[in-house]
Amino acid sequence: xxxxxxxxxxxxxxxxxxxxxxxxxxxxxxxxxxxxxxxxxxxxxxxxxxxxxxxxxxxxxxxxxxxxxxxxxxxxxxxxxxxxxxxxxxxxxxxxxxxxxxxxxxxxxxxxxxxxxxxxxxxxxxxxxxxxxxxxxxxxxxxxxxxxxxxxxxxxxxxxxxxxxxxxxxxxxxxxxxxxxxxxxxxxxxxxxxxxxxxxx
Numbered sequence: 001x002x003x004x005x006x007x008x009x010x011x012x013x014x015x016x017x018x019x020x021x022x023x024x025x026x027x028x029x030x031x032x033x034x035x036x037x038x039x040x041x042x043x044x045x046x047x048x049x050x051x052x053x054x055x056x057x058x059x060x061x062x063x064x065x066x067x068x069x070x071x072x073x074x075x076x077x078x079x080x081x082x083x084x085x086x087x088x089x090x091x092x093x094x095x096x097x098x099x100x101x102x103x104x105x106x107x108x109x110x111x112x113x114x115x116x117x118x119x120x121x122x123x124x125x126x127x128x129x130x131x132x133x134x135x136x137x138x139x140x141x142x143x144x145x146x147x148x149x150x151x152x153x154x155x156x157x158x159x160x161x162x163x164x165x166x167x168x169x170x171x172x173x174x175x176x177x178x179x180x181x182x183x184x185x186x187x188x189x190x191x192x193x194x195x196x197x198x199x200x201x
Contacts (some may be wrong), residue, residue, distance in 0.1 A: 001023060001065075001088055001090040001091060001113055002020060002021045002022055002090070002092050002093075002094070002195055003021060003022070003024075003088070003090050003092070003093045003094070004021040004023070004024045004039075004093075004094050004095075004096070004151075005023070005025045005027060005078075005081050005082070005085060005093060005094070005095050005096075005100065006026050006027060006031065006033045006034050006041070006095075006096050006097050007027045007028075007030040007049055007077070007081070007095065007096070007097040007098045007109070008027065008029040008077075008080050008097055008098070008101075009030075009097050009100065009101040009105065009106075010021055010029050010097070010098075010099040010100045010101070010196075011030075011033040011096050011097040011098075011099060012099060012127045012128070013038075013096045013099075013125040013126070013127060013128075014128075015037060015094070015125060015201060016201070021094075021199050022112045023043070024039060024041045024042050024043075024054070024195070025041060025042065025043045025044075025045060025081050025084070025085060025087070025179055026041035026042075026043070026044045026045070027045055027046050027077045027078055027080075027081045027154065028044075028045075028046035028047065028049065028050050028051050028077050029033075029050040029051045029052070030050070030096075030097045031051055031052075031055060031059065032054075033054050033096060033097050034053060034057060034185070040062065040064065040175070041059070041064060042064070042065065042176075043065045043066075043067065043084070044056070044059055044065070044066045044067070044070075045077065045081050045084060046068070046069060046077030046079060046080065046081070047065045047067075047068065047069050047070060047073070047077060048066075048068050049071055049163075059177060060152040063086035063107055064138060067084075071123055071148060076108060076112070077097075077120060078109060078112060078160050079112055079175045080102070082112065082113075082116065086116075086118060090121065091121070092122070093118075093120050093121060093122045093123070094122075094123050095122065095123065095124045095125065095154065096125050097110075098124070098126070099126055101128055102134065103155070109124070110115040110124075110131075112194050113131075114133060114151050114196065114198065115135060115180075118154055118201060119133035119196075120134045120135065121136060122134055122192055129201060130201060131198055131199070131200050131201055132198060132199045133160070133196070133197075133198045133199075134197060134198070135163075135190060135199055136187060136189065136190060136191060137187055137189045137190065138188050138190075138201060139186060139187055140183045140185070140186060140187070140188055140201055141183065141186070142177070142183060142184065142185070143182060143183060143184070144165050144182065144183045145180055145181070145198060145201065146162075146182070146183060146188065146200065146201035147178065147179040147180055147199070147201070148176065148178035148179070148190065148197050148198075148199055149178070149179070149191070149197060149198050149199075149200065150161055150171045150172065150173050150174070150195065150196075150197050151161055151173070151195075151197055151198060152172070152173050152176055152194040152195045152196045153165040153171070153172050153173050153194075153195055154170065154171040154172075154192050154195030154196075154197060154199075155170055155192060155193045155195055156168040156170065156194075157169045157170070157171050157190075157191075157192045157195070157197075158179075158189070158190065158192065158195040159181070159188065159189070159190055160185075160188070160189045161184060161185035161186075161187055161188040161189055162177060162181045162182060162184060162188055163182040163183075163184055164181050164182075164186075166178075176199045188201045
């Protein structure tokens with residue numbers, strides 16, 4: 001199952017068509033992005049404090065499933081949606097929205113994905129860029145800039161297909177040495193013995 005989750009905040013992503021997803025989840029005001037793309041969600045979830053009320057009423061009339069949570073809670077709406085999605089057998093989760101918001105919201109989205117046990121199945125479409133977590137390879141255009149961000153210490157990192165390849169290199173958390181690399185092949189391969197990272201391209 002391929003799942004699309006649309007969250008609040010700005011969204012300038014060019015997403016795939018609805019038929020490529022078996023389940024579409026709108027998270028509070030993230031429903032408005034789906035409405036812009038003429039995609040009807042299968043589920044609307046969250047505390048629903050920021051969704052356009054007319055759109056919510058319209059959705060209810062379409063018999064779209066709506067799960068409302070209290071405003072005062074211990075999880076963000078995005079965490080709740082991600083937990084819900086993971087109750088299903090899924091191949092991948094694509095996320096849109098969450099762009100250009102307040103910095104704490106932006107970081108909370110990033111951290112929520114990065115610590116998730118299924119982060120390697122999640123892609124965050126952020127504008128024209130993609131953020132992937134612990135991918136073993138990325139299909140990429142030639143001469144395209146990409147960055148690897150270490151989320152922990154990384155042991156024996158290998159990168160091939162890039163302008164600056166690495167072989168069995170230890171990278172410390174917080175290091176900037178793997179930023180702004182460039183592809184020289186259409187498939188860049190990444191591996192390591194230990195550690196977590198994300199790729200932005």
